[in-house]
Amino acid sequence: MKFLRMTLVAALRALRRNKMRSALTILGIVIGVAAVITTVGLGQGASEAVQSQIRSLGTNLLVVVPGTRTRGGAHSGWGGASTLSVTDARALEREATGIRAVSYIRRGSAQVLYGNSNWRTTIQATTPSYLDVSDSAMAQGDFFDERDMKNGARVAVLGGTLVGQLFEVGEDPIGAVLRIKEASFRVIGVLESKGGSSFGSDRDDLLLVPFTTGERRILGATLPGVVEQIIVSARTGASAHEASLEIEDILRQRHRLRPAQENDFTVHSQEEIANTMGSVTRILSSVLMGIASISLLVGGIGIMNILLVSVTERTREIGIRMAVGAKGSHILVQFLVEAMILSMIGGMIGIILGLVGTQVIAHFAEIPFVFSPGAIVGAVLFSGSVGIFFGFYPARKASNLDPIASLRYE
Amino acid sequence: MNPLIETHGLAKEFARGDIRVLALRGVSVSIQRGEFVAIVGKSGSGKSTFMNILGCLDRPSEGKFVLEGQDVAGLSKDERAELRGQKIGFVFQAFNLIPRTSAQENVELPLIYSGVSRAEQARRAQESLERLGLRDRSEHHPSQLSGGEQQRVAIARALVNHPQLLLADEPTGNLDTRTSLEIMKILMQLNRAEGLTVILVTHEPEIAAFADRVLTFKDGEIVSDEPGLSGEGVLPASLPEEKEAKEA
Numbered sequence: 080m081k082f083l084r085m086t087l088v089a090a091l092r093a094l095r096r097n098k099m100r101s102a103l104t105i106l107g108i109v110i111g112v113a114a115v116i117t118t119v120g121l122g123q124g125a126s127e128a129v130q131s132q133i134r135s136l137g138t139n140l141l142v143v144v145p146g147t148r149t150r151g152g153a154h155s156g157w158g159g160a161s162t163l164s165v166t167d168a169r170a171l172e173r174e175a176t177g178i179r180a181v182s183y184i185r186r187g188s189a190q191v192l193y194g195n196s197n198w199r200t201t202i203q204a205t206t207p208s209y210l211d212v213s214d215s216a217m218a219q220g221d222f223f224d225e226r227d228m229k230n231g232a233r234v235a236v237l238g239g240t241l242v243g244q245l246f247e248v249g250e251d252p253i254g255a256v257l258r259i260k261e262a263s264f265r266v267i268g269v270l271e272s273k274g275g276s277s278f279g280s281d282r283d284d285l286l287l288v289p290f291t292t293g294e295r296r297i298l299g300a301t302l303p304g305v306v307e308q309i310i311v312s313a314r315t316g317a318s319a320h321e322a323s324l325e326i327e328d329i330l331r332q333r334h335r336l337r338p339a340q341e342n343d344f345t346v347h348s349q350e351e352i353a354n355t356m357g358s359v360t361r362i363l364s365s366v367l368m369g370i371a372s373i374s375l376l377v378g379g380i381g382i383m384n385i386l387l388v389s390v391t392e393r394t395r396e397i398g399i400r401m402a403v404g405a406k407g408s409h410i411l412v413q414f415l416v417e418a419m420i421l422s423m424i425g426g427m428i429g430i431i432l433g434l435v436g437t438q439v440i441a442h443f444a445e446i447p448f449v450f451s452p453g454a455i456v457g458a459v460l461f462s463g464s465v466g467i468f469f470g471f472y473p474a475r476k477a478s479n480l481d482p483i484a485s486l487r488y489e
Numbered sequence: 490m491n492p493l494i495e496t497h498g499l500a501k502e503f504a505r506g507d508i509r510v511l512a513l514r515g516v517s518v519s520i521q522r523g524e525f526v527a528i529v530g531k532s533g534s535g536k537s538t539f540m541n542i543l544g545c546l547d548r549p550s551e552g553k554f555v556l557e558g559q560d561v562a563g564l565s566k567d568e569r570a571e572l573r574g575q576k577i578g579f580v581f582q583a584f585n586l587i588p589r590t591s592a593q594e595n596v597e598l599p600l601i602y603s604g605v606s607r608a609e610q611a612r613r614a615q616e617s618l619e620r621l622g623l624r625d626r627s628e629h630h631p632s633q634l635s636g637g638e639q640q641r642v643a644i645a646r647a648l649v650n651h652p653q654l655l656l657a658d659e660p661t662g663n664l665d666t667r668t669s670l671e672i673m674k675i676l677m678q679l680n681r682a683e684g685l686t687v688i689l690v691t692h693e694p695e696i697a698a699f700a701d702r703v704l705t706f707k708d709g710e711i712v713s714d715e716p717g718l719s720g721e722g723v724l725p726a727s728l729p730e731e732k733e734a735k736e737a
Contacts, residue, residue, distance in 0.1 A: 085601045096589045399585045402546065403599035403646070404574020406567045482546050486585060 108425025111375030116433025122364020204293020220268030398485025418470020426462030578647025
């Protein structure tokens with residue numbers, strides 16, 4: 080213990096004798112550690128951001144779309160067939176146990192007119208349950224209800240983008256009458272903004288109408304009762320995966336598919352998308368961390384380089400120390416301690432700089448700042464081991480020097 | 490009483506590529522406590538090799554080396570390091586002080602490796618520096634000291650652990666005549682007043698003349714072992730003057 084303190088004192092003295100050199104060596108480690116801390120922090124922040132965005136879509140959301148239709152060997156792609164119907168959705172609602180609510184939609188686009196303004200937007204015909212299933216909320220007014228649905232009421236609920244396009248700032252859209260395809264619709268509510276999706280589309284640029292009304296007045300009823308998507312919200316606590324299996328069972332039965340036949344529909348789950356996005360960000364951040372680790376490695380090589388120079392330069396000093404009673408292990412420990420002091424000081428400064436850097440970048444990139452004690456402990460241990468690892472070779476070289484030759488070294 | 494140093498048939502062989510060189514061929518000598526011995530000889534005579542073995546820096550290829558009743562030839566590297574730290578003080582031709590390090594810290598160096606407390610280190614280093622009249626030089630770095638002062642710091646360092654044996658390898662080789670005499674006088678005083686065993690390697694007869702016994706090496710063997718002049722005739726009349734000057 081006493082010896083360790085002496086060594087520490089001796090090492091600090093030696094490092095002080097070459098201030099500039101020590102500072103530059105430390106700088107190498109500082110940059111390495113700061114880079115690692117920053118990339119780990121930003122990686123975690125980015126994945127946190129992606130996760131929370133996906134969570135806002137609702138992780139227990141399942142979307143059923145029709146399968147492909149094959150005509151003369153050509154597949155039409157997902158959703159090409161018109162195999163899903165309102166009755167399928169009703170059956171799911173009735174029979175599936177792992178399901179909380181079911182909605183279905185059909186979409187088209189149309190020009191919406193109001194006063195002197197007009198805007199082409201997505202018209203989405205859906206059920207009153209859509210609000211709940213899609214995890215949306217009203218910013219103003221109400222969503223349409225079962226009575227509107229039954230009566231085919233000409234009422235509309237607007238997305239935020241559409242409100243901005245059709246109305247003056249400060250104008251109250253509730254009660255306004257819009258014209259769509261020669262029919263008039265009364266605005267009864269405005270959806271709360273969802274923001275752009277993670278795939279870049281504007282999820283607020285739409286107009287919702289009751290399914291029956293939409294089918295009859297806007298989208299055309301060439302195929303009555305056919306839906307584009309069935310949206311299912313799984314029961315909380317129930318796994319979305321189990322719910323999707325149940326949906327498959329029920330729909331296969333209803334569509335009278337033989338065991339050998341492929342599904343004529345597909346069930347997509349948000350969980351699936353969340354997992355994919357999660358692994359994408361994980362891969363990205365580990366790649367970045369790999370790059371950052373390289374700079375730490377370079378810093379470590381810097382320590383090794385400086386210590387090798389130092390051992391050569393201080394050969395005579397090593398000889399003197401040995402002559403006055405230093406054992407090989409004393410010399411070894413002294414150089415290791417010097418290496419560790421360099422790397423630990425570098426590590427400390429690097430952590431502080433890294434945290435500050437993460438916070439600054441996170442602020443400008445609008446990513447949440449994630450403070451991870453694990454990364455800091457890791458960085459301290461890692462920089463310490465970098466010191467030991469890269470210090471060991473020069474230290475061993477020093478401790479194996481022959482005292483007689485060292486004393487004569489010029 | 491046992492002699493401090495006893496060697497029997499000490500031999501050292503070096504391999505220079507394929508050629509084997511015998512640096513020492515059977516040296517047997519015994520040195521008592523309190524002796525002042527000069528080892529002289531031309532370069533290549535084996536005197537430095539002998540000195541390195543006495544200093545436990547090197548081990549003989551053959552033969553026996555007993556230091557204070559302990560056979561040193563068979564000791565490991567670490568055991569020899571410990572022995573050097575405790576029993577032997579070194580003074581070199583090139584002073585061998587650590588650069589950019591204060592005199593005080595240089596003198597403390599042997600204490601670091603013998604587990605002496607920090608306060609005790611400082612106290613003993615101060616004491617040792619004072620003994621050599623370097624009290625006001627303790628914070629100076631070697632580059633700020635004259636050659637004579639540097640060698641005195643080196644002697645202070647050699648003495649700080651109270652060794653049994655002081656080995657001086659050409660201690661005056663880098664000094665002018667006047668400073669050389671000063672250093673030799675210090676070594677003589679240490680030997681006379683404190684009974685310190687001093688072994689001195691030199692090729693200068695005037696320096697060897699300070700010793701009580703002179704061993705002459707030639708081709709790896711001791712060719713003569715004679716009493717020295719003990720400083721007689723080599724201590725010039727200038728010395729008392731110098732003493733006065735120092736006291737003034």
